[in-house]
Amino acid sequence: xxxIEVIVAAxxxxxxxxxxxxxxxxSAAAMTSSRARTEALxxxxxxxxxxxxxIAAARAEGPAPSSSCRTAVPWxxxxxxxxxxxxxPGVQRAFSVDPTGExxxxxxxxxxxxxxxxxxxxxxxxxxxxxxxx
Amino acid sequence: xxxxxxxxWPSEPSPxxxxxxxxxxxxxxxxxxxxxxxxxxxxxxxxxxxxxQQLAALQRAGGGCLLAVDRMAWEQAALSCGIAEPxxxxxxxxxxxxxxxxxxxxxxxxxxxxxTTAELxxxxxxxxxxxxxxxxxxxxxxxxxxxxxxxxxxxxxGARA
Numbered sequence: 001x002x003x004i005e006v007i008v009a010a011x012x013x014x015x016x017x018x019x020x021x022x023x024x025x026x027s028a029a030a031m032t033s034s035r036a037r038t039e040a041l042x043x044x045x046x047x048x049x050x051x052x053x054x055i056a057a058a059r060a061e062g063p064a065p066s067s068s069c070r071t072a073v074p075w076x077x078x079x080x081x082x083x084x085x086x087x088x089p090g091v092q093r094a095f096s097v098d099p100t101g102e103x104x105x106x107x108x109x110x111x112x113x114x115x116x117x118x119x120x121x122x123x124x125x126x127x128x129x130x131x132x133x134x
Numbered sequence: 135x136x137x138x139x140x141x142x143w144p145s146e147p148s149p150x151x152x153x154x155x156x157x158x159x160x161x162x163x164x165x166x167x168x169x170x171x172x173x174x175x176x177x178x179x180x181x182x183x184x185x186x187q188q189l190a191a192l193q194r195a196g197g198g199c200l201l202a203v204d205r206m207a208w209e210q211a212a213l214s215c216g217i218a219e220p221x222x223x224x225x226x227x228x229x230x231x232x233x234x235x236x237x238x239x240x241x242x243x244x245x246x247x248x249x250t251t252a253e254l255x256x257x258x259x260x261x262x263x264x265x266x267x268x269x270x271x272x273x274x275x276x277x278x279x280x281x282x283x284x285x286x287x288x289x290x291x292g293a294r295a
Contacts, residue, residue: 041175052285069190102190103183116175119183119230123190126273129281 033112040091040110047084047093047108048118054083055125069129072122073097077104080120177258178290181266183230184256188237189270189282191224197272197280200225201252202242227259234259249273250280253288266290 058079077095087093091110098105098119107117122128192200199215212222227236238255245251250272257265271284 069193103186113172115172116179118179119186121186121190123193124186124282124285126281126283129193129275129279 036090037112037114040114043087043091044108044116050084051120055079058083069122070101072128073102073104076120076122076127080104080106177262177264180230180233180258181256181264181290182287184228184235185254185268187228187230188254189285193279193282195221195225196278198274198278201240204239264290264292
């Protein structure tokens with residue numbers, strides 16, 4: 001094997017090593033991103049599952065806010081804003097009243113295109129209606 | 135038609151569902167039952183929002199009289215309950231964002247010590263007609279109306295058009 005052959009073989013070997021290293025780094029980054037996405041989705045799911053018990057507990061502590069569903073909306077939003085546990089960095093949460101004024105919208109987002117949103121209606125939590133003032 | 139489309143919704147939650155509904159169970163253990171794909175989660179969110187919207191409509195309509203209506207009996211139920219046409223329309227279908235849906239049934243369940251329960255079944259319209267069922271616990275309210283005391287998701291499933 002002459003010198004030129006040795007140099008060519010070494011170049012090919014180094015190139016292959018470099019390519020493998022790049023693929024490994026790319027794969028690790030993809031795994032990290034996937035794990036972060038999964039964790040964000042789990043956190044959001046836990047938040048959504050916490051809504052029902054949170055509202056039930058808030059109702060048990062004090063009287064329902066109103067017999068009017070529309071006026072119960074700000075109360076519901078306030079309970080959610082103060083009562084839901086904090087989120088880890090990277091996951092965002094936003095509350096708003098939907099255009100009808102009858103429901104609270106809760107929206108979550110995180111990196112990687114994670115986005116979930118739900119409409120929460122006071123009537124579904126027994127916060128308003130004919131006997132809400134009981 | 136897929137067999138899953140014909141199967142009745144479970145009247146009792148499975149142990150896995152019960153664990154999922156228990157706030158003391160960590161998210162990792164709930165994950166097995168949850169739809170994993172983002173598209174499915176969006177459908178689940180849409181249907182859950184629709185369920186709350188429909189319960190509000192049911193309450194506004196007076197509620198109690200309507201709690202045993204299936205997809206074939208809406209007009210008959212409306213007649214016997216004195217429900218006006220626009221109110222009936224709002225009880226049969228609705229829209230969450232840009233996603234229209236329809237109400238397939240309210241099914242009254244046998245009364246228990248916990249009170250009156252009913253199952254609400256919804257189906258998205260359009261290209262992805264997924265269905266979901268919810269258990270609703272109700273208490274009588276003044277004026278023949280109902281008050282919703284609990285809402286629980288029973289299941290979500292895909293269906294072909």
